[in-house]
Amino acid sequence: MSDDRPRTDHAMPQEEFILISVAARHLGMHPQTLRKYERLGLVRPTRTLGSMRVYSHDELQRLRVIKHLVDEAGINLAGVQRLLAVADVLQRIRPLATGSDWSRASARRLTQELDRLGAMLGL
């Protein structure tokens, strides 16, 4: 549980404080769009002491996924929200299938989460 980040001696270009303007420019989006996405709960950037939004790299990747779903696939924000919820559950149950522990408990857990996924789709 030590530092999971790479050894940033000093030359790493990892800007830890990504403000909304640089994030928007880097993603090709409007800052207002990012604000609305947070307002809808699609992303959750941290806040500095002065209530300014700070985006992490994981959230940038999440925003890239959102942009793809909206621009390329033409999916609604409500649909993106539901799809991301499905993706979260999927990410959680993936190690249950790839894991080497083939106990009945994990299998039962897997079935349970799969049914939970079905509930998200109106089944």
Added chain:
Amino acid sequence: MSDDRPRTDHAMPQEEFILISVAARHLGMHPQTLRKYERLGLVRPTRTLGSMRVYSHDELQRLRVIKHLVDEAGINLAGVQRLLAVADVLQRIRPLATGSDWSRASARRLTQELDRLGAMLGL
């Protein structure tokens, strides 16, 4: 006030010819909406010889799911399309988890389909 219901008293007829007006009234939708849904590939009713749409009970259930996703959740038709595709894959891989054959082949198949699901979500 004429009885427009089929006269099959003694058994539940699985092969009813549900035309578009009956289906729309039973679902609380407009016939034009059902036509547009077929045009977008969301449902695929069979056709009679005169090119009239015939809906099965499975398609009625599918339309119920679509109506719920659109009306209650406010999801786009493109989002509904993607969610239904995810649901189809989910229905297919569910017996792989509940089945009692705990071979490595089925486990590998399960992981494969899970990754395929992830690709549908832009991961």
Added chain:
DNA sequence: AGCACATTGACACGGTTCGCATCAAGGCAT
């Protein structure tokens, strides 16, 4: 401190999507 610039939230304006209504042309059963 002051000054310049970025960020905040709120509002409004085009463009698009959706369901619904309407229409003429043709199918089906009485």
Added chain:
DNA sequence: ATGCCTTGATGCGAACCGTGTCAATGTGCT
């Protein structure tokens, strides 16, 4: 043939989304 229904196409009003603009506040530099 006479009604009723289905078909495809078109258009309209409402809602959604991205974007621009605005005043107020935060932030960094001199």
